[in-house]
């Protein structure tokens with residue numbers, strides 16, 4: 457039996473992207489199931505962000521193709537936009553707006569009313585900060601606001617690029633709880649991370665990337681037992697012969 461492309465939330469076929477001399481993505485093929493929590497794991501420069509941007513339809517691949525919910529992501533596909541949520545870096549907020557103004561502005565782009573937008577602030581524990589401008593939020597609050605903005609239109613598939621980078625341990629754990637809840641509600645979640653513990657805590661499956669290639673895809677525990685090692689760090693060492701460095 458052949459499984460049709462839309463049985464998967466995401467399917468990417470032989471993606472390649474080169475920047476000058478750098479082959480950033482070098483033949484990436486992967487599939488993410490509906491409802492899955494999927495991690496793209498690898499050191500700095502492995503090609504995680506470029507892979508995700510191609511899948512999201514933000515970047516044109518040199519070769520290959522990506523589909524989300526059975527729809528091609530490139531050229532930019534307007535049928536898909538309401539169905540996916542892409543976390544922007546905090547630096548991509550509209551300038552000089554309060555948290556409430558940010559989320560309402562994002563909401564209005566999708567026809568979401570102020571009341572529902574404000575409810576998302578509440579869900580992300582930001583009600584007390586509603587009147588604070590984005591540049592005066594803490595790192596953790598700004599990260600939560602950026603994820604809240606990506607979710608304001610209740611998308612089915614959510615993409616997060618290193619969502620906990622720069623957060624202290626407590627803020628990271630709080631965000632992990634929020635991300636688990638988003639997934640439990642049935643959303644497909646894809647995140648990139650270079651934190652092995654994050655991938656192990658959150659992801660149903662991880663794609664381990666290095667030098668633009670996917671080396672292996674499986675559940676974290678399955679990779680650990682298959683390779684006879686103690687941790688995901690050791691999985692990376694065993695696959696590449698190199699220590700994993702953040």
Ligand SMILES: Nc1ncnc2c1ncn2[C@@H]1O[C@H](COP(=O)(O)OP(=O)(O)OP(=O)(O)O)[C@@H](O)[C@H]1O
Pocket residue numbers: 475476478479480498499500501502503504505506507650
């Ligand atoms: N716009 C660009 N122009 C030129 N080179 C780029 C560009 N974007 C990424 N690269 C290069 O492509 C390679 C892959 O980068 P990418 O950001 O996809 O990796 P990453 O795994 O997400 O890394 P990080 O964890 O540091 O974000 C790197 O060598 C990077 O320097």
